[in-house]
Amino acid sequence: MKFTEYISRVNPGENVLIEHTSLSDYPLLSYLIGETYGWKRIILVDIIDSSLPLLRWMHLSNIHIPEDITRFKVGGISDWGNVVLEVNPHNDPGIFLSRFSRALRENYLESYSRGVEAITVVMNPERLIPIHNNRPSFIMTLAALPTVFLGDIKRRAFYFVNIDMTHKRYRALLEEAFTRILKIHDDGRITVLKSPSLNEEGTELDPL
Template identity: 25%
Template sequence: MITREEILSFRPGEIIVVEYTSKSQAPLVFSEILKAFGSENMLVLDIVDIGFTFKKALEIAGIEPDEIHSVHVIKIGGKINWGDVLAQFDVYSDPRVFIEKTENLIKERAPKKRGIVTFGTERVPIIHKDARRVGLYLVNCAAERLGNPFTTIFYFINRDIAERPFLGLMEDLATRVVMISEEGVRVIKSIQE
């Protein structure tokens, strides 16, 4: 498992892609990230309730961190509220609309959050007709966050669902790629030695 110390060694400005499989223990890594940063320093972008499924898995396992109840959450699609919901946006409309609204809210309400965790990004291209174009747009939006002097950004991406070109673009953009599989957690790309 990845430790809090390792998580805190990730620098502001980095984008970390956390790839996981459907059978892995990815919620445990999210729990460690949340504990490392603290809810007051975190923002979660929950696309189509994927973050909620992580929260629920931790609850069922009896290891749900206290921070999960007060973390700021922006809901994009989905139906289930959790944490301290700042806003809800429709994922099924033009992706540029909800992405622009989300970005504006981040700039307004959370400009200096130390950590941002995004769940479900890989599902957005699947929902829309022009999947590759939408995927490229999402990667370009992520690229704008690279180098933010205050924030470390984590994208949890399910490799079993993500389209390969989208995943490759996100890996290319990332300063680090962490792989969570049934065998454990390992860093497969890093800007550090």
């Protein structure tokens, strides 16, 4: 089964965890999500410029994406895209996570009012954990955030997490809560680790 065919089966309200390493082809999958659902539906949550490796890969691969993608900027210095929210991750987590959550809700409602279901792509939230000194309370709060939107039919979400960098507890909490888990291997294979359809678990997907 192709990756694009598989993600088209993801139901509204689901959270999909995509585990990758620093060497795996995760930029390709992020591009395929945009191509599958349409870039105008994408809300890119860019954690500390995690999108820049994707942009470099696309540029070197001669792949072009729209310049006005809706972008939530969580730290970092780049200003590309249509930045509709900018928050400072160094602030009190209760402040910036609350602003972030509220802005997501507003964007979901605005999209849904136009008859469009939002597709949220969150790039590397694990980068926030060292900023807050690996505090267990912050890890729990950060991991709980996506569960607030679980079941919200106005959106579907894809979280990219670098397992070379992430805190073990954070990864475990996400794996427990998310409806689907995909793992991108360094050799290009994509494995379904978790799915609402048990017969899909263990399935390998072709990226193209």
